[in-house]
Every structure is written in C-alpha cells, then in structure tokens.
Amino acid sequence: MHGQCGLFFRTYAGEAQLFPGRFLKISMLLFFAALCLAPWAMNKYLVSILCLINISVIGAVSLNLLTGSCGQISLGHGAFFGVGAYSAAYLANLGLPFLLVLPGAGAITALTGMVFGLPSLRLKGIYLAIATLAAQLILEYVFLHWDAVTGGSGGMALDPPSIFGFAFDSDLKMFYLTLAVAVLCVLAVRNVMRTRLGRAFVAIRDYHLSAEIVGVDLFAYKLRAFGLSSFLAGVGGALWGSYTMYITPEQFGIGLSVSYLAMIIIGGLGSVIGGVFGAVFITILPELLNFIAQHAGAAFTDLSGALLAMKEGVFGLVLVLFLIFEPEGLANRWRLVKSYWKLYPFAH
Amino acid sequence: MAFLEIDNVTLTFRGIAALTGVSFTVDKGGIVSLIGPNGAGKTSMLNCISGRYTPDSGSIHLGGRDLLAVPAHARTSLGLSRTFQNIALFKGLSVLDNLMVGRHARMSYGLLASILYFGPARRAEDAHRRRVEDVIDFLRLSPYRHHPAGKLPYGVQKRVELGRAMAAESDLILLDEPMAGMNLEETEDMARYILDINEEWGMTVLLVEHDMGVVMDISSKVVVLDFGRVLAEGPPEAVMADPAVVAAYLGGEDAVFLGR
Ligand SMILES: Nc1ncnc2c1ncn2[C@@H]1O[C@H](COP(=O)(O)OP(=O)(O)OP(=O)(O)O)[C@@H](O)[C@H]1O
Numbered sequence: 001m002h003g004q005c006g007l008f009f010r011t012y013a014g015e016a017q018l019f020p021g022r023f024l025k026i027s028m029l030l031f032f033a034a035l036c037l038a039p040w041a042m043n044k045y046l047v048s049i050l051c052l053i054n055i056s057v058i059g060a061v062s063l064n065l066l067t068g069s070c071g072q073i074s075l076g077h078g079a080f081f082g083v084g085a086y087s088a089a090y091l092a093n094l095g096l097p098f099l100l101v102l103p104g105a106g107a108i109t110a111l112t113g114m115v116f117g118l119p120s121l122r123l124k125g126i127y128l129a130i131a132t133l134a135a136q137l138i139l140e141y142v143f144l145h146w147d148a149v150t151g152g153s154g155g156m157a158l159d160p161p162s163i164f165g166f167a168f169d170s171d172l173k174m175f176y177l178t179l180a181v182a183v184l185c186v187l188a189v190r191n192v193m194r195t196r197l198g199r200a201f202v203a204i205r206d207y208h209l210s211a212e213i214v215g216v217d218l219f220a221y222k223l224r225a226f227g228l229s230s231f232l233a234g235v236g237g238a239l240w241g242s243y244t245m246y247i248t249p250e251q252f253g254i255g256l257s258v259s260y261l262a263m264i265i266i267g268g269l270g271s272v273i274g275g276v277f278g279a280v281f282i283t284i285l286p287e288l289l290n291f292i293a294q295h296a297g298a299a300f301t302d303l304s305g306a307l308l309a310m311k312e313g314v315f316g317l318v319l320v321l322f323l324i325f326e327p328e329g330l331a332n333r334w335r336l337v338k339s340y341w342k343l344y345p346f347a348h
Numbered sequence: 349m350a351f352l353e354i355d356n357v358t359l360t361f362r363g364i365a366a367l368t369g370v371s372f373t374v375d376k377g378g379i380v381s382l383i384g385p386n387g388a389g390k391t392s393m394l395n396c397i398s399g400r401y402t403p404d405s406g407s408i409h410l411g412g413r414d415l416l417a418v419p420a421h422a423r424t425s426l427g428l429s430r431t432f433q434n435i436a437l438f439k440g441l442s443v444l445d446n447l448m449v450g451r452h453a454r455m456s457y458g459l460l461a462s463i464l465y466f467g468p469a470r471r472a473e474d475a476h477r478r479r480v481e482d483v484i485d486f487l488r489l490s491p492y493r494h495h496p497a498g499k500l501p502y503g504v505q506k507r508v509e510l511g512r513a514m515a516a517e518s519d520l521i522l523l524d525e526p527m528a529g530m531n532l533e534e535t536e537d538m539a540r541y542i543l544d545i546n547e548e549w550g551m552t553v554l555l556v557e558h559d560m561g562v563v564m565d566i567s568s569k570v571v572v573l574d575f576g577r578v579l580a581e582g583p584p585e586a587v588m589a590d591p592a593v594v595a596a597y598l599g600g601e602d603a604v605f606l607g608r
C-alpha cells in the first residue's frame with residue numbers, strides 16, 4: 001500500500017489555494033455539512049449560542065485584521081460594532097430592505113472607523129490604544145445622547161430581517177443567515193490576506209520603515225485597514241441588532257471591545273482561523289461555566305451560589321492560564337496538530 | 349545629467365551636520381561604493397536618497413527626476429529600492445511573501461479584486477510569483493521559501509533582504525553594508541550576487557561597505573565620505589592613492605580600515 005506523504009503542487013495557483021489538498025477540502029465540506037444540520041438536533045438555547053458565535057466570529061476576525069495583521073491596536077471595536085447596529089436600525093426604520101441595510105451599515109461604520117483611524121498616522125502602540133479608547137467613549141456618548149437618531153438611553157427596536165419576503169424570525173433561521181454572512185466575511189479576510197493588500201498590512205505591522213521603502217503608502221494603507229475592519233464590524237453589528245431586535249448603548253461598551261481583544265489574543269494574533277477559534281472559545285466559555293455551576297449546584301446545593309459567584313473569576317483565570325501556556329494562541333496549536341496528522345504515522 | 353545626481357546635499361540633526369554640501373554622481377550601469385569611517389554619513393546619504401530623511405538643502409535627481417519632490421513610498425515606482433544596515437525584514441511574513449511585498453509597487457489590482465480573489469488578482473499574483481521565483485532561485489533561497497523570515501539565520505536574512513530589493517526590479521539599488529557580520533564564504537557569495545545583479549539583472553548599484561577588499565574588487569567608482577564631506581571621488585585605485593584619503597584613515601582610529 002502506498003499513500004502520498006506530504007503535499008506537492010504543480011502550479012503556483014495550486015499552492016495559493018485556500019484549502020490546499022483534497023483531505024482538507026473534504027474535511028471542510030463535512031464540517032460545514034455537520035454544522036448546517038446540527039441546529040436541528042439542538043434546543044432553542046443552544047441554537048442561540050451558535051448565532052452569537054457566528055456574530056462574534058465576524059467581530060473577532062475583523063478586529064484581527066486591524067490589530068493582529070496590521071498592528072493597529074483598537075480599543076474601540078465594540079463601539080464600531082455599535083455604529084453598525086445603530087446604522088442598521090436607522091436604515092431599516094427608513095424602510096430600506098435588509099440586503100441594502102447590511103452593506104449600508106457596513107459603509108457608515110467604515111467611514112466612522114476611518115475618521116477615528118486618522119490618529120494612527122502619528123500614533124503607535126499604547127498611544128493609539130488610548131486614541132481608540134477615546135473613540136469608544138465618544139461613540140458611547142453619541143449613542144446615549146443623540147436621541148433623534150439613536151433613541152438615547154431608551155434604545156431602538158428592529159424588526160427581524162427579511163430577504164425577498166422571507167422573514168428570519170426564529171433562532172434557527174437566524175442561524176443560517178448569520179452563518180452565511182460570517183462565512184463570507186471570513187473568506188473575504190482570508191482573500192485579502194493572501195493578496196497585495198494583506199501583505200502590505202503585515203509589512204506595516206512588522207517594519208513600517210521597510211514597508212514605506214517597498215512602496216506602501218503607510219497612511220493610505222492604515223486607513224484601508226481601519227476602513228475594511230470597521231466595514232466588517234458594521235456588518236456584524238447590523239446582524240447583532242437584527243438578531244436581538246432591541247439595541248441599547250450599554251451593549252456596545254468598553255467590555256465588548258475588550259472581549260474582542262481577548263478573542264484575538266486567545267485565538268492567535270494575525271491569524272484568520274485564530275479569530276474564529278477565539279470567538280468560539282470566548283463565547284462558549286461563560287456558557288460552559290454556567291452549565292457546570294448549575295449541574296454541580298444540583299448535586300451540592302449549598303455550593304451553587306458560591307460557584308455562580310466564582311464564575312467571573314474562573315473566566316478570568318482561564319484567560320490568564322491560556323496566555324501563559326498557549327501564548328501564540330489556538331491557531332498555533334491547530335497548526336501543530338495539523339502538521340502532526342499530515343505526517344502521521346511518519347514523524348519525520 | 350548623470351543617472352543619479354547628488355548635488356550639494358546638506359543634512360543636519362538639531363544643528364549638528366551629518367552631511368555638508370555633498371555632491372557626487374552615479375552613472376547608469378555602474379557599481380559605485382560609498383565608503384568612509386563610522387559616522388561619516390554614509391547611511392544618512394542613503395536615507396536622503398530613499399526618502400527617510402529630507403535634506404536641509406541641495407537636490408537629488410534620479411534619471412532626471414527630482415526625487416525630493418516625491419514622497420518616500422512613491423520613489424519605489426521611479427525605480428529605486430534598497431536594503432538596510434540593520435536587517436529590516438517583515439519577520440512574520442514568509443520569505444516568499446517578503447519578496448512579493450518587494451513587488452508591491454509593481455502590482456495594481458484593486459480592493460475588490462483582493463477581497464474576491466477573482467480574475468485580475470489571481471492572474472497578477474501568479475505572474476508576480478513567477479518573477480519572485482526567479483529571484484529565489486538566483487539567491488538560492490528555495491529551502492526557506494515558506495519559512496517566516498524572522499526565524500532564519502543572520503546570513504540568510506541578509507540574502508532575503510537583498511532579494512526583497514531585487515524583486516522590485518528597480519534601476520537603482522542601494523545596499524547598506526550587505527556584508528556586515530558575514531563570514532568569508534558568505535562575503536564572497538554576496539560579492540558574486542552584487543556583480544550578477546549589476547551585470548545580468550542590469551541594476552545600477554550604490555554600495556556602502558566597510559570591507560575594502562570587496563570594494564576594490566567590484567567597484568567601478570568609489571566615493572569617500574569623511575565627517576559628512578566628500579573627500580575623494582573616482583576610480584578605486586586613484587582614490588586609494590589619494591593623500592587626503594590616506595591621511596584621513598591613517599590619522600584616525602580607522603587605520604585598520606585600510607589594513608586589509
Ligand atoms: N536620526 C538621527 N538623529 C541624530 N543624529 C543622527 C541620526 N542619524 C544619523 N545621525 C548622526 O549623523 C552622523 C552620520 O551617521 P550615519 O549613520 O550616516 O553614519 P555611517 O557613515 O552610516 O556610519 P556607520 O559606518 O557606523 O554605519 C552620525 O554622527 C550620527 O550620529
């Protein structure tokens with residue numbers, strides 16, 4: 001019996017594919033088939049978690065493009081997400097169809113992101129982080145006080161999205177919609193990262209002086225990173241608003257920004273698949289802790305209160321342990337596992 | 349007008365002059381070496397040409413175009429590329445991608461093509477990959493093609509940086525101490541590469557180098573800088589025989605400089 005050991009390509013295009021190799025193509029196909037069927041075997045609560053994961057994937061992957069790949073730290077991603085949600089609500093209430101609301105919310109958020117990305121020409125690292133923190137606070141203030149557009153502290157209501165008369169009015173239907181959009185966003189970012197644009201982003205992150213020498217216009221490309229990342233965040237926010245059907249300013253606070261940062265750090269900075277892993281992990285972790293607290297609580301009734309109280313602490317602890325033992329993120333672990341199986345059983 | 353023409357360039361840092369009235373020319377097709385003791389202003393001169401520093405006065409013309417009127421990132425498309433004294437690679441990118449970035453200014457497909465990766469982007473990537481592979485073969489980098497550049501040995505990183513500058517297929521390539529820190533064998537390889545870049549790839553070379561053996565062997569012309577001023581300019585043998593040059597080197601702590 002002989003099998004192929006390793007992967008060989010006859011053309012450059014073959015090597016540049018997103019899923020090189022038949023094994024990976026088939027695995028991805030099977031995974032997606034399973035993912036599409038899974039909700040039918042799940043209760044409403046579990047399906048709602050899947051929806052949240054899909055939306056978080058968009059947020060994390062888009063932040064990873066800006067922060068992980070282009071090196072521009074943003075503490076305002078949660079607020080950009082909010083701009084998407086509010087834009088969607090505003091446009092939808094104007095009577096625009098969902099298929100226009102989604103890119104429209106993205107475009108408005110992209111513009112907002114580019115305006116708040118302007119300081120990145122001069123500021124780097126921690127200073128840029130502070131500037132984007134200011135963006136977060138300013139936008140939160142706008143959400144709260146621009147009553148005419150945002151409804152102020154009362155928030156805004158949205159109808160479930162409908163496309164050509166088909167209303168996505170259940171968790172199950174929303175699951176497919178959010179999945180489709182998330183997949184499109186992830187593919188878009190993956191494509192960007194294997195072309196001229198993505199390489200320029202990483203060049204800026206790794207050595208901005210050399211980037212300039214090879215002909216990258218630093219300012220224009222940083223703005224593009226802000227624009228693209230915010231566009232996707234806006235799309236994610238629009239989905240979030242349409243899914244929850246009610247948005248208020250506090251949903252888009254600094255906490256959301258920080259949890260997106262946590263996702264990309266845990267998942268792996270600068271890796272698209274890392275953003276996906278991080279989003280899944282950070283969304284599931286609190287639910288998992290809830291689950292454990294409830295079931296352990298049933299067995300030891302006097303413990304349940306203490307366990308629930310400890311949940312937040314455990315969440316933090318898990319994050320810290322992750323940073324210590326998996327500093328390069330889940331994406332790196334995934335790469336190691338993959339290369340182990342690729343060569344299995346011949347560990348060269 | 350010469351291919352590269354430096355005219356009366358002065359550069360100061362908070363009142364301290366790094367370059368004072370520097371003028372010299374580089375003819376098309378030559379290998380011109382810029383030498384001088386540490387701190388003479390060699391790197392500063394390259395930085396003025398590539399656009400990292402802006403001279404206080406003077407002018408720099410490449411192929412008749414006024415370089416100082418053009419921002420640094422746009423000078424690449426005028427046919428200029430360079431390497432740095434301290435390795436300045438994109439550490440997180442593979443060797444292949446480092447070289448592909450080197451061709452950034454030569455690619456032009458747009459945002460939408462990037463996102464969708466259809467027609468123009470796919471074709472351009474494929475075509476540029478072919479050109480980059482030529483550079484990879486030439487510099488014998490194929491074993492490292494998919495390795496992150498930051499994790500390679502020093503000598504290989506120096507080669508990758510040369511490759512990135514070559515990938516741009518520029519008319520003029522600026523090399524800032526490409527042999528620094530290399531052993532004898534690597535130095536010989538590098539000298540060979542520079543000669544081939546000049547002869548076979550048709551690039552004009554402006555080289556900053558401390559290794560006098562190499563400078564004497566491969567240069568068509570030598571320019572000596574000392575304390576930010578041009579001390580001598582001409583064919584290698586003539587410059588080395590110049591009493592002013594001998595005095596400058598023998599007089600100072602850089603006596604070893606000519607010792608090879
Ligand atoms: N960014 C800067 N700020 C202040 N002074 C500078 C700067 N860059 C260079 N200088 C000064 O300008 C002078 C010339 O420096 P430069 O780096 O050009 O020398 P060099 O000839 O390349 O030396 P070496 O052989 O050590 O590389 C030095 O005195 C240096 O201290």
Ligand SMILES: [Mg+2]
Pocket residue numbers: 390391392433
């Ligand atoms: Mg120098």
